[in-house]
Amino acid sequence: MRLKASLTLISASLLLTACGGGSAEPAAGGPVTLSFLVDKDKLTLDGAKALADAFMKTDSTVKVEVETRPGGTEGDNIVKTRLSTGDMSDVFWYNSGSLLQTLNPAQTMVDLTGDPVLANVHKDFLPVVSQGGKVYGVPAGAGMGGGILYNRKVYDTLGLKTPTTWAEFMANNEKVKAAGITPVITTFKDTWTSQLFVLGDFHNVQAQVPDFARDYTANKAKFAATPAALAGFEHLAEVHTKGYANKGFGSATAEEGLKMLVEGTGAHYPMLSAMLPPMLKDTPQVATDIGFFGVPGTDPARHGATVWEPPGIYIAKSTEKLEAAKKFLAFVASPAAAEAVGKVVQPAGPYRVEGAELPDDAIQVAKDLQAYIDKGATTPALEFLSPVKGPALEQITVAVGSGLTPPAEGAAQYDKDVAKQAKQLGLEGW
Template sequence: MPRAAVAALTVVALTACGSGSGSSSDGTVTLSFLMGNDQSTVDTTKALANAFTQANPKIKIKPEVIAGGSEGDNIVKTRLSTGDMADVFWYNPGSLLQALNPGQTMVDLTGDPVLKNVKKDYLPVVTQGGKVYGVPAAAAAGGGILYNRKVYERLGLKPPTTWAEFMANNDKVKAAGVTPVITTFKDTWTSQVMVLADYYNVQAAVPTFAQDYTAGKTKFATTPAAVAGFQHLAEIHAKGYMNKGFGSATNEQGLKMLIEGKGAHYAMLSLTLPPQLASYPQAATDVGFFGIPGNDPAKHGATVWEPPALYIAKTTKHLDEAKKFLAFVASPAGTAAVTKAVPPSGPYRVEGATLPANALQVAKDLQAYLDRRATTPALEFLSPVKGPSLEQITVAVGSGLTQPVDGAAQYDKDVAKQAKQLGLPGWG
């Protein structure tokens, strides 16, 4: 996903401390903190650092901002492998954690009081080899359909619980002269969401899919529930539900269309909404969320993008202070500090943390799914296997250029290359 540039003054504002980590003559300890450069991460970090230092004036937080995306990944891997990592660092949970060799590079938090407030169903995504390494640093996000609630109210529609109901809603939206499904293939990464956010339905149909997929025992193209996401893309195109110029539309334009009611639905992650509030405050109430519908209304649920985590480098010289910081981050006080700075796009994964009364509607909607235990993490949090070409494949399927089953088969080939590079057993 695209990341916003951050002004240097924003970084300096986090702390007045010098560079690096260490201890001063008055007993003050400075923790170095490595993080990505997107605005939400910087704002979250600033809020956490300020609130923690107020409560613990003898511990200062020194930030180090690095590039995002693959460049940032490479920096993190290099710094860990050379023993030059900051005391604490912000990074993804799930499959990407495995590539960091946490058993050799990170502090094992298994059984530590640092984890006492962390939701138990979050722990698997920060666990490798049976050991826990991180705590949630932000709120969860929903992957599914963002929809304009004003359009729904005007047309007398209800959030669907089956794909057939969703398509019926699209027919009514189209008849009313509104774009049924906003599509933004200029930003190719957005084309993946319909497939990736459908994973709840895949797991509901095949509970062992993630394990079998990782082991090379099952494929997308030979699993009907997994092909369904590709079929959804093709069907939306075939029905003419997409906006004109969908191939040149951007994510920013798509969100604007949705908020203004020029489009009714957008397959997207809820975390893209908070940055729009400054320009479109109505997004907080006018946009809702529902999971990609399947075929059984009784099993309707949603796919969750788990929040990034904070980890402690094994090379830290300030372990007690680092643990104290992580315990604060994974506490109701920590989440309250974040909420003041960054409106959460979903619930926090911390016991005792609550959404504010004025929380975004998308966050409230995702909370309802979590309360019903009708969620599953996206596949990338359960398996290290994710092919790099998915967004090109889904653009072709969603544009009517590739048949759904062919797209799924292409993705299987793409995945096989990556699985072999990772040396995973069962892939030949």
């Protein structure tokens, strides 16, 4: 199961929805009405409405009407059907990365390559809204990090420094354990959470094997045969072997894990930063007490973080209101749009628009991620660079992290799982 698909638990799973397609331009003198399709998730919808309202204050010639669709597979199918039949809304909000490729953007979306609407888009974001060298979208909202959430008060009490290597991380865990605190919170009841040590380690894989994503997609590289990629599975096994996981980890839920982290009964939680903003209402201390660092690798000079990029906003090729649609996308890809959304949706990571700054009250994990961005020390998660992801990864990582399957065997199992999915996609080389 795709990690991104598992994120129905949080607002970060941003996809798309349904309602009427574009129509002809209005009568002379009236504003052009754009239909804007988004997922009905509350935070997604709040962000979309904030974008539309802020834009309309800057341009009285365009009216943006926000429409919604269901989430998950049902919403995915609606998007694909409406694009294929030419009945899509003028502009729409959808995933970036590999899931975008399934929509056949060259045939269904407006090519924005070289267009001024991209002037402010961060260059690192462009590949995840591109296919065949053509760019099709602008970033919607902020990204999120996949790595280690940690309790800053525990670190202060024990005099720990954030690690930049795996050896330093494990040394910190030993000190945490000696203090009677769970070193690494593990929540395998929600099986998707078991994947973070593997998927969040991709920055380190990319640093050591720059062509891994391309070769992996072409069936020329394997997790089990690539030491840098195998390391994520080895990390899972080592945490279990050293006894760093909490008691009852097999029946613990993500909600329970977050509670342990906030209360300081657990020091580290391999997790996505987007899990935190929804907690702010009931536990406002997460804004300052919880920090983030990328899964540490072997070289402190190349320490960085794996980032889950924000979704994109795209223009349907079937629109009859292209000029107005481009005006809207140009606004979406501006600091003013980021500021408008930030007032209603607390970002869990950095914006991907040049000049867009986190709000003053941004949570600590977002600031930590921004620091990685500022250093140029981030890499998109593998699922943004390759369509190949087997459905059984979370079951495999649970087994490895529970000590039931050796890491090398787990990686080999995943390579076989991936092969089935790649053949279903009809990828070359499989």
